[in-house]
Amino acid sequence: MKDYFRKYLEGRCSEDEFLSFINLFLKADKQKELTKNMEEDWKSVRANKKTPDLSPTLHKIHFEINKQEKSENKTRKIVTYLTRIAAVLFIPLAVAFFFTVQKNTSSDVKNQTISTPLASKTNFELPDGSMVYLNAGSSLSFPEKFTGKKRLVKLSGEAYFDVKKSKQPFEVETSELTVNVLGTAFNVMAYQNTLPEVTLERGKVVVNTKSNLQKTLQPGEQAVIDITANTISVNNVETELFTSWINNRLIFKNEMLGNVVQKLERWYNISIEIDNEPLEQKRINATIEYESISEVMELLEITLPIKFEYKKNERKLLIKSSRP
Incomplete structure (x- = not known):
C-alpha cells in the first residue's frame, strides 16, 4: 500500500501526500491503484478484526466544507476535492452533519x-x-x-x-x-x-x-x-x-425548474440564479444522488434549452436560455 494512503487514513499526511491521495480519486488512470489500495486496507482491517471509526475523519471533512465561505481561492479548490471524496469514501456514512448543543439553564429540563x-x-x-x-x-x-x-x-x-x-x-x-x-x-x-x-x-x-x-x-x-x-x-x-432525500437522493418528477433550483441551492450550498423568468416554469424529470453540481448542470443542459456559467467571485451559478 502506498505510504500516503495509509497516512491519510490515519490523519497524519503532509500537504503533498494529501494531494497524491486526492489524485487517486480524480484521475481515471489511478482507479486500479485506488482499488488495490482500498482492498489492501480492507483486508488489513478484517485481519485485525477491528472496524475503523470513520466519524472523526468525516467530521473533519465536513467541518472544512462548512468553512469554505470564508476560505481563500486555494482552500476552496481543496474543499471541492473533499466534497467529492466524502461522497465516494463514506457512502455508508454520507449523511454529512455538523451539530451544536445548546443548554437551557432557565428550566429544570435541559x-x-x-x-x-x-x-x-x-x-x-x-x-x-x-x-x-x-x-x-x-x-x-x-x-x-x-x-x-x-x-x-x-x-x-x-x-x-x-x-x-x-x-x-x-x-x-x-x-x-x-x-x-x-x-x-x-x-x-x-x-x-x-x-x-x-x-x-x-x-x-x-x-x-x-x-x-x-x-x-x-x-x-x-x-x-x-x-x-x-x-x-x-x-x-x-x-x-x-422523502428520498433521507437516502441521499433528490427525485424530481415533472418539477418546475424554479423549485428544483431552490433544492439544489440547499443541497450544494451554492447560489443559483435564473435570468429568464419563463425558464422557471420548465418541467424536469431527474434523479440526483452523488453527482457534483457541475454534473447536475450538464444534465440539465441536455434535457432543457439552457446553458449555465459559474461566476467564481460571487460563487454563483447563472442559468440562461440557450436559444436566441
Whole structure:
C-alpha cells in the first residue's frame, strides 16, 4: 500500500501526500491503484478484526466544507476535492452533519438543538426512541427527556420523522404550523420563503395552522399551507418524491425548474440564479444522488434549452436560455 494512503487514513499526511491521495480519486488512470489500495486496507482491517471509526475523519471533512465561505481561492479548490471524496469514501456514512448543543439553564429540563448547515444532513434518535432525519439548512430543538403531557420538538427547515408509538402525543412545531401524531412516519418542510408542506408516509397526523385551520392526513397525502391565502390544500402524492432525500437522493418528477433550483441551492450550498423568468416554469424529470453540481448542470443542459456559467467571485451559478 502506498505510504500516503495509509497516512491519510490515519490523519497524519503532509500537504503533498494529501494531494497524491486526492489524485487517486480524480484521475481515471489511478482507479486500479485506488482499488488495490482500498482492498489492501480492507483486508488489513478484517485481519485485525477491528472496524475503523470513520466519524472523526468525516467530521473533519465536513467541518472544512462548512468553512469554505470564508476560505481563500486555494482552500476552496481543496474543499471541492473533499466534497467529492466524502461522497465516494463514506457512502455508508454520507449523511454529512455538523451539530451544536445548546443548554437551557432557565428550566429544570435541559434543551438541545441539532443543526445542519447547507450541503449537509444528519440523522439521530430522540430521547423517546423516535428517529429524525434532518435536511440541509435545518435545526431541531427538543428536551433531553420528554416530560409532561406531550413530546414537543421545534423545527426550522426540513425533517423526516419516524415516531415511536406512545400514549404521550408527539408534536412538531414550526413558525407557521404544528403537526400532532401518536406513532407514524412523515416529512415536514418548513423553510423560510417557501410554502410549508407535510407529507405523510404512514399512520395519521393532524396539521394545525397558527390561524386555527386543521386537516387530518391519511398515508400518501400531502398538506400544503398557504399562509397568505390562509388555506390548507391536501393532495395525493408519491411520497418518495418528498422523502428520498433521507437516502441521499433528490427525485424530481415533472418539477418546475424554479423549485428544483431552490433544492439544489440547499443541497450544494451554492447560489443559483435564473435570468429568464419563463425558464422557471420548465418541467424536469431527474434523479440526483452523488453527482457534483457541475454534473447536475450538464444534465440539465441536455434535457432543457439552457446553458449555465459559474461566476467564481460571487460563487454563483447563472442559468440562461440557450436559444436566441
